[in-house]
Ligand SMILES: Nc1ncnc2c1ncn2[C@@H]1O[C@H](COP(=O)(O)OP(=O)(O)OP(=O)(O)O)[C@@H](O)[C@H]1O
């Protein structure tokens with residue numbers, strides 16, 4: 171499966187979720203490659219930090235740039251069970267071309283109107299891509315939700331997405347938890363941290379299962 175994590179807004183958790191999903195797939199015994207298709211190169215930095223931790227399974231990370239990313243993603247998918255792609259926003263060539271090859275576009279969004287407004291533009295771009303890639307499924311996951319606002323965030327997102335049938339809202343969300351931030355700097359996941367945050371780990375497990383099924 172080729173799953174890309176992308177979206178217009180910065181700082182919403184794209185790299186966090188891409189790296190966690192890649193490690194979760196690897197932990198289940200499959201072969202997986204993490205693709206850094208964001209010019210900021212954050213997934214590559216995470217991967218470099220991970221090399222300092224020989225105790226955890228390493229996940230190969232390759233950087234791809236330009237408008238032909240989909241061709242390379244398809245090629246990678248012939249060699250790996252899963253290809254997890256970290257892309258930037260809709261204006262990047264990498265985002266647009268990755269959508270031509272992906273099975274799933276996962277868009278993390280923080281609660282609040284500013285992030286949701288970006289979905290209007292996403293609708294146009296996703297519609298264009300679907301003309302070339304009818305396998306593409308676009309899903310939204312709430313990210314960094316304040317613990318006191320979970321129900322409100324869910325309701326707000328459900329209401330907004332009711333008018334955007336192209337986008338499915340996942341049941342899973344991630345709450346704002348320091349564990350995510352701490353693990354990122356180490357090149358690890360929340361599961362691999364010495365002081366494990368069980369709730370953060372559950373959120374990642376639920377996200378994985380919702381995207382990939384229970385298998
Ligand atoms: N659920 C969470 N709780 C707390 N902090 C989080 C959570 N998810 C991500 N973060 C932190 O928020 C910051 C932004 O996350 P991340 O880098 O994954 O976003 P991004 O969408 O990839 O950003 P960019 O647009 O810059 O590529 C990072 O410092 C990360 O550790």
Ligand SMILES: [Mg+2]
Pocket residue numbers: 184185186208210212213256
């Ligand atoms: Mg990023």
